[in-house]
């Protein structure tokens with residue numbers, strides 16, 4: 156990233172922490188062996204993978220053997236949803252999820268609907284939070300999987316997943332969470348949170364792109380089995396074949412280790428900057444916060460600048476990177492499905508920007524962003540009138 160860019164799009168991806176890059180480097184050069192080979196360099200590579208598995212396991216409170224490495228959260232989500240529905244087809248072919256999930260979950264569910272699986276998409280309230288009464292009503296005896304994200308990528312809103320997991324388990328359904336925006340940024344403990352299946356991704360917490368993982372509970376009563384999506388060689392206990400991405404996995408481990416040590420100090424620093432930015436925007440006329448004011452991750456602020464088009468705001472900025480909704484659907488011209496599910500009309504959804512801060516954000520980034528965006532919004536509003 157060029158020096159002059161003010162990067163406030165950490166929910167799309169984060170920069171690689173220099174310490175993570177340093178940890179990865181030897182595995183691109185001297186230590187290139189295949190982790191499945193039984194010669195000495197192979198054993199060394201396999202040790203590095205083992206150590207990374209232990210680091211991610213301590214970050215999420217699992218056993219190392221419960222972690223499957225994948226190419227990222229999208230693959231982890233596809234593996235889990237398709238694999239569980241296939242393996243447990245005798246139990247039923249029904250999924251419960253939420254309308255504000257990431258496209259990785261929603262599009263996988265849509266695909267399965269075309270194959271005869273039934274999917275219930277739960278609504279959310281004005282804050283983006285799902286109603287537990289609705290969850291309970293939706294889960295049936297033939298529900299195989301309940302999948303609800305922990306932190307929303309567009310608003311940062313946190314769902315009550317402990318309670319949802321409890322409701323799923325009462326009907327013998329597995330509880331899965333897409334925790335891609337949570338892992339590495341807030342404390343996540345799969346045991347305390349009663350999670351059976353969880354997806355995460357390195358590039359959302361200062362690790363490299365193209366690597367992530369899946370937690371699959373191995374202890375009764377909710378031991379998860381699945382049919383693999385990718386066959387060939389039986390790597391990752393048969394759940395995901397293919398030569399392991401050793402540098403990527405080492406990077407994921409390094410990012411997990413740093414997150415565990417620095418999560419608390421990151422949170423304090425980032426929250427202060429986020430709150431400052433948010434206050435400045437909310438002091439402007441006709442601005443509204445999208446999402447719950449408190450039940451929300453500390454690094455995100457999603458603001459509706461009424462009467463100013465988000466694309467036009469972004470076009471007016473050449474050194475500030477922010478997002479109009481989610482980057483994953485940036486090729487589509489539809490308004491954010493998350494904001495419309497929360498009851499925003501199309502115009503307000505089109506006038507909303509997501510600011511997501513990170514470990515390397517500074518006071519000057521925030522001051523600069525607040526004044527530039529404020530001025531741009533004011534100009535656009537005058538043009539409209």
Ligand SMILES: *Cc1c(COP(=O)(O)O)cnc(C)c1O
Pocket residue numbers: 166167226227228229230257259304306307308333334335336355356357359366367
């Ligand atoms: C980024 C993201 C994903 C996709 O992760 P990849 O590793 O890029 O495939 C899935 N879910 C959420 C909530 C995300 O923010």
